[in-house]
Amino acid sequence: MFDFVLKIALLGASVSMIGFLYRLIKGPSVPDRVIALDAMGINLIAIVALASIVMDTGAYLEAILLLGILSFIGTVAFAKFLEKGEIIEDDRNR
Template identity: 65%
Template sequence: MLEMILFIALGGVFLSMLGLFYRVIKGPSVADRVIALDSIGISLISVVGLVSIILRTSNYLEVILLIGILAFIGTVAFSKFIEKGEIIERDRNQ
């Protein structure tokens, strides 16, 4: 019973990821695309977590942490680019 629920949850997450990929491609604004990319990262974390539960192993927990860190850094970089137009600020007075 639990395995069936986990597979249904996995399918639901995959369906939501398809909708998010559509939002990344057809998003009306850049901010919508950034939010969709962040949501894809969160969905990917949940997929890895569900697969880890299905396989009854804890070896994928480091992968979850790595994906979370990369998704956070990517979201911060995109947000900074949207706000200021550049990611790395350089001192132009020198």
Template identity: 55%
Template structure:
């Protein structure tokens, strides 16, 4: 029963990733595409977590952490680019003084 639930969750997560992939490719605006990319990263993280439970291993826990960190950094960088037009600002920084 538990194996069937894990398999069903993998199918549902895969369908969610396909829906997000559609939104990533056809999104009407850039913020929609950024949100879809973030959702794909979170769904990928969930798939790896379900596989860890299904195979009864802790081998990929580091992979889950790396996916989470990269998803967060990528979303933050895209949002900053959308807001300011630059990811890293050079030059005069008034807050550093």
């Protein structure tokens, strides 16, 4: 019973991943793609959590933390780049 639920959940996560991938490839503007990329990062966290249940090990839980941090930093860097044209501003002596 629980294995069946796990399979359904993994299937659903993969299908939504395909949806995000569609928007990532097609998206008319760059912010569309960044949104899709951010959502894909969060979806990847879900898939890692489900995989760690399937394999019955807690070893992948650090990967969840790292993926969360990396996807957030990637989104922030992209947003800043889109807005200002550079990621690390040199405005210390303004």
